[in-house]
Amino acid sequence: MRKVAIVGVGETKFSGPQMRTSVELFAEAAAEALAGSNLKPKDIQALFLGNALGDFAEGQGSVQAFAAENIGCFNIPANRYEGACASASMAIRDAWMWVASGFYDIVLAGGVERAATMGTPLATRTFAMFSDSRYEFATGLTFPAVFAMLAHLYAAKYNIPLPRLKEQLAAVSVQSYKYGMFNAKAHLRKEVDMAAVLSSFMVSTPLQLHDCCPFSDGAAALVVASEEVAWKLTSKPVFIVGVGQASNGPMASQQEFLPRLRARELSAERAYDMAGLKPNDIDICELHDCFSIASLISAEGLGFFDYGTSGEAWLKGEADIGGKIAINLSGGLKAKGHPIGATGAGQVYEIVKQFREEVEPERQVEGARTGLTDTLGGDGCTLVNIILQRGW
């Protein structure tokens, strides 16, 4: 297997409902990634594109083919990936694999979504399609309900009084808002304090509005190339040194393993093993905080904190710059936003920009060399982790 690098990255602003089409959104991100890679559309050998709900958002299936032609990548193989919120990370992992294998030298990967355009009722219905539609949706299960049940289970299993857990969860959201405020591409740019989080609308007990990420529109793209090609195109390649992916069935099938998510722990283990790294080797992490409780479960599943302790870690600043591990300096899904098919590519975009020291000074980590992305699809049905290292 060859070493594989990310050469250039691009991203639209993540936003609420807006009028640009999925193809147009992706074109903006792709143009930035191509320009940053000193490449032309004709240089791209394949497009791997994450898109979960285009069929519902704008009646567009097979968006990858239309996107490829639209940006001038005429007639190349173009694949769409649907792994719910992990779609783009699946696409990036496959791009890594095809380049690592030697079949392609240069692949464009990324994702696009218009989740905000759908509006809350349709988005709530379609997101619920990523739970088991036969055996679990009939109960009235929604995405907030999945993580709300995990929150109650987390409190019970680790013997944390619910009011204390609620403070821990609020601290997660407050930190994400703090960084989102400085991120020019973030969907929600406002200061939100703990009192505001704890007094917001109750969506699904015990999760309130500010515990939940928004539905967002947006796109992100990156150029994946072999090491040999990468050094010809940029002096700042970012190497993909480990990838992991795993799947799981319906939520209830995970039984007593919950509130941990088995697919994440398997996926992360595969990524760490491939990279030959351990959790304490990671400098920065973009993890899947679709809900505040999801951050705690993720940070523990990735090995940064002991089970049941990460909420206190957030309260003490251990998940912040200068702490044990700097998490979600982009603002995370909570504040940066969650255009689900693009989210994983957006996480990689953030890590690359951090390595290149090209983010706003208020949220820049100095000297970061190793980063991890964590993207969760459905209620744990698809998990992807990617470990990145700066090449210079």
Place this chain on the structure above:
Amino acid sequence: MAYKLTYQEYSEALKQQKLLGLKCRSCGAVTVPPKMVCRRCASPELEVVALKGSGRIQTFTTCNVAPEGREDEVPYIVVLVELEEGPWLMGRLVGMAPEKATMEALIGKSVKMTKTGVFPGDKYSAGEGASPTFMLAK
């Protein structure tokens, strides 16, 4: 190899308030809802068995925001129940006012199945869906 218990067979039984599962002839584990193989050891040697429909609540939530088309149902309580036979099963909890649904009132508490609720279906759902429905045991 015959598929032992289909979605349709399981659902029709559930509508009659009968909870069917699959008992593994190799390891003894009970699988519900049905799969092709045992949830624990992946053996296809399964037999259909009737389950008691009783267990303990492991977790719950009260939903205040519904999917499109189900707005009239809120607020409602969704639970994960550990059945006496071992598997965890998702269902709806009825017979309790949503504002009384607290961790203290519910987690670890015994429940039994009651009249099955049926989601009538929407344009995406390929028909109706029966949902295990529980109430607190007296």
